[in-house]
Amino acid sequence: MIRFFIIAGLAYLCYRVLKPIAGQHGFGKVSSSERGTGKIDDVMIKDPYCEAYFPKRNGVHYRHNGEDLYFCSEKCRAGFIERKKQS
Numbered sequence: 335m336i337r338f339f340i341i342a343g344l345a346y347l348c349y350r351v352l353k354p355i356a357g358q359h360g361f362g363k364v365s366s367s368e369r370g371t372g373k374i375d376d377v378m379i380k381d382p383y384c385e386a387y388f389p390k391r392n393g394v395h396y397r398h399n400g401e402d403l404y405f406c407s408e409k410c411r412a413g414f415i416e417r418k419k420q421s
């Protein structure tokens with residue numbers, strides 16, 4: 335019975351030592367997933383023309399060969415269309 339208490343005590347100590355580490359990992363996961371859901375509306379995407387990153391919601395939409403493309407400005411969209419015409 336004494337051995338049981340020693341094992342229980344050791345297990346409790348391990349739990350106390352490991353819990354903050356596990357807790358930190360858990361918190362990391364939670365905050366990153368929260369950031370992920372918050373980003374759905376405000377995701378950063380790359381302008382295929384000037385290769386700058388900008389929030390998708392500010393993008394200029396253009397549908398090209400059934401593909402949704404977003405540009406940082408109408409100027410870039412016009413430039414992209416122009417380049418596609420040439421090639």
Ligand SMILES: [Zn+2]
Binds near residue numbers: 407
């Ligand atoms: Zn651009």
